[in-house]
Amino acid sequence: MAVLEAEDIKFIKNGRLILDVEHFSLPAGEVTALIGVNGAGKTSLMQILALLQQPTSGRIFFKGQQVHRGNLLKLRQKMAFVFQQPLLLDMSVRKNIEIGLRFRKVPKKEMDRRVQEWLEKLGIYHLADGPVRYLSGGEAQRVSIARALALEPEVLFLDEPFTGLDSPTRGQLLLDIANLLHGTKIATLFVTHDYAEIPHLAHRLSVLDHGKLIQTGTPQEIYRQPKNETVTRLLQWLPLRGEMQGGRSRIEKEALA
């Protein structure tokens, strides 16, 4: 079942058509990776789906219910974000994870339970009462992921969350997120420029080019049958075929080394 759907989306800025997407959906329990070269429109599409940007025309549906001005804020509270920069406030790890829960007026007992749960699941319990300013890049990103997942979102947006982390840190975090997300009902959109991450995290892959969605399918399907030259060119950077078909990837090996 699709949690989020977009139909006939057009996004025009300064007279230029930036997005022209007939249909795009995020199914429950699946991670959809969105790729495309710089300027293809990934951020614009993500912001429109996240109800942070209004398209010039088109409709967004949340579980079949059309989004409009009256329900937008309520529906946005069912979504959470992890950005490339962790965007933490200068306070303790615990307080950073609490922020969104306070904003949503989650009762104290339930808030404490969720913060405890996600501190443990992200392996950062020992850092809970320390200030975020001394955290490494990987630890800081774990805090930002705990903050997002503590909201128990129905839709999660991951905007290049591993960029800037060293290879072993990135590999371990990637495996941990995959373990946390797979088996949940969360619909996740994952924007990345590092195609080696895709087979480990994503169930589906969508390719955007000049504002148009040119192909969606499993990473394996798209790898085997790229729809056109543009997809073929993009995918030449995907990991080797053996890795796509279930073998251990470079990232996994490095993470486990």
Ligand SMILES: Nc1ncnc2c1ncn2[C@@H]1O[C@H](COP(=O)(O)OP(=O)(O)OP(=O)(O)O)[C@@H](O)[C@H]1O
């Ligand atoms: N508010 C805006 N006003 C004018 N132009 C915009 C606006 N937002 C996006 N654009 C343009 O739309 C195009 C798509 O931008 P977008 O950031 O969505 O692409 P992207 O695929 O996320 O790129 P990147 O990989 O570099 O982050 C770009 O050419 C950008 O300059």
